[in-house]
Amino acid sequence: MDRMHTRVTEQLGIRYPIIQGGMQWVGLAELASAVSNAGGLGLLTALTQPTPEALREEIARCRGMTDQPFGVNLTILPAIKPPPYAEFVRVIIDSGIKIVETAGNSPKEFIAQFKAAGVTIVHKCTTVRHALSAERNGVDIVSIDGLECAGHPGEDDVGGLVLIPAAVRALKIPVVASGGIADGRGMAAALALGAEGINMGTRFCVTQEAPIHANIKQALVQASERDTALLYRTLKNTARVFRNAIAEEVVGMERRPGGVAFEEIRPLVAGVRGRAALQSGEVNGGIVSAGQCIGLIDDVPSCAELLARMVAECRRELERARGFFG
Incomplete structure (x- = not known):
């Protein structure tokens, strides 16, 4: 079976260094299990669930759909009445989850708990300075989000072409490139910039297994990068x-x-x-x-079809580029 070897695949125990974004309302067991079964890392979104107990049930449901590694996204946001984060953390650990993606505010207060339970922490951020802070606080992998991404790209307006190598240059831990990637060409580019994996949200929204109405998927297929x-x-x-x-x-x-x-x-x-x-x-x-990569999306494949196609295209593009020498 075809495999890729980076620090990200080794640390997460996955075949390909492709992580599904932890998307609100979308990160359910159907999608997470499909991504993991296809060789990537699927993520359940903790705050999509109404309660910590509901997350416990969703983790069990996902376990019934895949025997591959999957993780949980926990986005920590400022709020007047915040969700019971500590209870979500306890459910994640008690359920035996070994990979967590954190995002939003620093996960600093929960890192010791996760580490004691042998959990690998992937922290998503939008600036090199926050990535360095996360590294100092003990996260294992940083996912760096460029301006092209869906959701919150921060306020610095730096695109991936600059942000990814800037993060790789500054950090010792592995970097995952996020934002603007929807195909094997983007994956090849991210690897060439020094990343050891990629994170995709929008592309996974436009797959057969994403729990999103077909009308929305078709609107994204028909859209351009300007939409x-x-x-x-x-x-x-x-x-x-x-x-x-x-x-x-x-x-x-x-x-x-x-x-x-x-x-x-x-x-x-x-x-x-x-x-x-x-x-x-x-x-x-x-x-x-939705991210700007909607301009690169023109079909609604299964996750298995998408990952196989992307890995083949990534290999082909890297070999093509190598042919420019000699």
Whole structure:
């Protein structure tokens, strides 16, 4: 069986260094198990589950669908009334999960617990300075997110072509490239820039196993690289999303003289609306996260088909580039 060998595949025990993004409302057992069965690393999204106990059940459900390694994403966000993070951590450890992807705020307060339980920590961040801080705090792998990505790319506006090698140069631990990757060419480029793996969110949304309505998948297939929008720029909490009617409305409100308060746009961007849109297929029903790589996506394969194709294309592109010498 074809395998790739990087520090990421060795540390995570996977065949290919391809990690599925921990996407809210999307990281369910159906998708995570399909990615893991295809040789990558599938991730369940902890906060998609309403309670820690529901996460325990989802982990058990995923175990019934794959015998390969999979992990759990735990995104730590500032909130007036935060989720019970400590309870989610306890469920992850008690359930025997050995790989965790953390994102958002620093996972510093939970690192010792995870380490004591033999958990490998992949921390996602958007700047080299935060990556260095994560390395100092003891994470095992850093996933670095460029401006092209879906969701929150930070406020520094640095694309992957610069951010990936900058992180690789600064860090001793392995770097996973995230944002803007949807095919084997992007994977080859990331490896050439020094990354030892890739993370994909948007590309995995447009697969047969993603728990998203076919209408949404088709809208992303038909979109170009220009069909995303950056929201919350004026609020210093930038997010890249699919450019639908709601996204256009929010951008327009932010462009008003004097800007906009979050309370004014909250009804438009509420998570429950986004979740309903993903399930109903109402393309303009809510906010839909999407990265610029939608311009590179033109089909809805199974995860097995996607990973096999990507690895073959990555190998082909790296060999083609090598042919430029000699």
